[in-house]
Each structure stands twice: as structure tokens, then as C-alpha cells.
Amino acid sequence: MDHLASWLLSQTAAYAHRLVGDGFAAVGARGYHYRLLASLEADGAASQAALGRRTGIHLSDLVGALNELEGAGFVARSPDPADRRRNVITLTGAGAARAKELGERVAEVQDELLEPLSEAEREQLTRLLRRLLDHHRGG
Amino acid sequence: MDHLASWLLSQTAAYAHRLVGDGFAAVGARGYHYRLLASLEADGAASQAALGRRTGIHLSDLVGALNELEGAGFVARSPDPADRRRNVITLTGAGAARAKELGERVAEVQDELLEPLSEAEREQLTRLLRRLLDHHRGG
DNA sequence: GACTAACGTTAGACTCACTAACGTTAGGAG
């Protein structure tokens, strides 16, 4: 089965996933926290529903993750005056610092993961993966 | 965060994982079953400990997965006369058929996943992933 | 004003992965 690309992909991803997960656990975070903070930092405040669409996190899981982030003071939940169904999620100062911290950790892990590849090969890999992702997201 | 390769990797893998998982669920299987049957078919019978090393599945999880496979008649568990600590896990005829069935399903999913890539690009991707995996397994 | 859709929330299920502990068996050191 070693010739199957999906096997390789899942094995490699499993390894990366473990590395990242360990890195997050060491600072008391998890994947959802990083995804949410990074999305807020990159694309700004949003309602929970919009955040879910941006990050691919289920709305039902967002509730708990945001509770944790809110409890730690990394995000603020405030009702949207323009639409009372919505909560607006905002990144706090501490949240921005946390996002930076977690981002650096991810970058470290990535350096370790991609260590055997040259710069050109890393770009090649990134390009191929992006093609796959764009195709299955847009089409 | 979209520029991080590990992000792309995990997103792509998550998509592939979902596709494969759905395919397996449709026939009442799951990832562990496929991994075990495929390993038995490719490299022959083995003790549970050896199977765990070959597939990367935890010994504690192997027990349950093998119970299911044994209950379905896909593998046989017999004590090793040469070492009474060991169980020898053997693939049955039905198990070989099941392995083939699941393998075909994985191949279908892979075709769908890699659809936007040319043959040369698929090989490129496979080669890069294999490099990563070999590096982190061997070193 | 009734219907439909979106939003946030809660509860529950499942897969995959890991840790801890335990009894049994093999094999080597003394």
C-alpha cells in the first residue's frame, strides 16, 4: 500500500499533526485555538458563523473553543447591535500575542518537518497542495 | 496562515481523511481495519506487537480492532506455539477479499483527490511526501 | 402575520491516538 499517495499523505499529515499537537499542548493550547486566533488576526473580527466558515470548524465546536479563549482573555464576545442573532468575536491584545506565540510554534514544527527538503522543493510541495485544496474547495 | 505548508498539509489530509472515512463507513469499515488487512496482505501474518509496529497502530487499539475483524471472519487469532506470549494473526480468504474491496475504495478516493494534478505532478507529490516520511521514520 | 432561514447553543456519537496498569511468558545473569 506504500505506493498510494493518499497513504503517504495521511501518514505525513499524522506525523505533522502529532508534532503540532505536542507543541500546542506544551503551552496549554490546541488546534482549534490556533485556527481561530490566526483567522481573527488575519481577517479580522467576525460572527461565530462566519468564523466557522473561515476556519472549517463546526459551529457546535466553536462554542466550546470560544468559551475557552474567552475565559483566557484572548477574545471578546459581544452581541452584534446590527443583528441580535449574532455574536461578534474580537481579538484582544492578549489574544494577538497568543496568536503570535502559537504561530511561531507552528513555524518551528514546520521547519522540523520540512527539514529534508530544499527551498525549491518546499515551494513545489506547497504549490501542489494548494492546487489540490483550491480545486476541492472551489469546485 | 495560508502560506504555511503544515497548514496546507493538514487541510489536504483532513479532506482526504474525510473522503476515505466516508468510503469506509459506507461498507461498515474504518481506517484501522484497512491498515491491518492491507498490512497482513502485503507482508503476511504476524504477532499483534509486530502488526502494531508495521501499521503504527497502538497495541491497546489493536486489541479492539482485531476483535472486530476476527468477529467478522476476516482474520484468525491463534496462539504462537513457539512463543506463548504471542498471538499469530492470519488473513482469511474472506479477509483477503475484504482487503481488496477496501483497497479499491481507497484508490477511487485517491483518484478523486488527485484529479487536478497531472501524472507527473502526482509522482512529484508522492516523491516529496515519501522523502519527508523516510526522513522522519529512519532518522 | 406566518413562513423560512440564519444564528448560537447543548448533547451525544464516532474515529484516532495516547497513557497507565496488570498478568503472563521468555530469556539472560547470577
Added chain:
DNA sequence: CTCCTAACGTTAGTGAGTCTAACGTTAGTC
């Protein structure tokens, strides 16, 4: 032979990530 260590299989429990189903509230539409 005995003691010690290591490997093996098993059970129980934890946690992350993903998903479904249901419910009450609010917006917007016919």
C-alpha cells in the same frame, strides 16, 4: 535454578477533532 528484565496481550480511561440532531431566538420575506 532463581531473580530480574523485557516483551506480549489486555483492559480502562483520556483527549482531540469531526459530525448529527435538536432547540430557542432573531431577521427577512411573501
